[in-house]
Amino acid sequence: MFTWLAMATWSPYIVGAGIGVLVWVAFLVSDRPLGASTAYAKTAGMVESALSRKKAAAMPYYRKFTPTVDWQWMIVVGIVIGAFLSAWISGTFSVFIVPPLFAGAFSADPLLRIVVALIGGVLMGIGARWAGGCTSGHGISGTLQLSVASWVAVVCFFAGGIFVAGLMFGFPFFSGV
């Protein structure tokens, strides 16, 4: 059992099946789909609340997604802990700022990666809330419920992602074949 837990990677099919079972559990015991991006909207609401409680309470979006620590917020806290446990048990935990692929393609300068990551994060935060979900909420939980919006969303996630990644790195798949 421990050797299995200590393996650096598992088969993507096993991992996917495990996530599928996790969605069953979430539906059964919590009556909720598994998603991550709502927690970020709640966190933004907590910041707005700390700046001005009255103003935040008057914002329509935070009436839909109340800025409170709840099930959805704890999911994201849990992800950090769970990923740390996995990396630590398998001895792959390592602290870095610039991923090697990014350093090789652009620059090993941490400042560039920080600026790029911030811009990417802002775009993603806007897009996730605009579309009403992310790769978890739409991409897995929504598609498996056969939601029309979620299948459209996941196609757009990948269409936008493949296009912009191609602009940044070149299109190796198309030039390589």
Added chain:
Amino acid sequence: MAFDTIRSNKSAQIVLGLLIGIAFGFLLQKGGVTEYAVIIGQLLLTDFTVVKVMLAAILVGMVGIYAMKAAGLVRLHSKGGSVGATVIGGLIFGAGFAVLGYCPGTAAGAIGSGALDAVVGVLGIVIGAGIFARLFPYLDRVILNRGAFPADTIPELLGVRPALVVGIVAVLIVGVLAMLAMLGL
């Protein structure tokens, strides 16, 4: 419905959210999808780990959820959408996906594996969500409700029994996964 007591217990739900999150993060990290190179590799169509994980999750999740729904154990949480919200938001998300190299769930997982650029990414996602919340009243008036989809779920859209769609989608997913394996991707 079963599980009503635990579903309405607020503090139990906080603990359950944490536990489900821990299991989710553990699986994401073991799957390798918390890695920048794996996500970018998927978007460059050179590494299909992300698609394999997602399709396997959809296959197992879909069969189980629809079976439990038929047994009266769970209800669906399918959200409606529109061209203005889902397509435009999805494309903006996709651009962010490529620029950041993590998504909202896997960025949290990347932090757990030691990626400090993911901390910046998470900060950016919170800022982005905050910007959207500020723009929401305006966007809701002018764009988010444009071109609303005619139905919430594919079975409703096609007017057929859910079991039929579940069967067809399951066969398609197995087919795509088999094709990826045959191509050595």
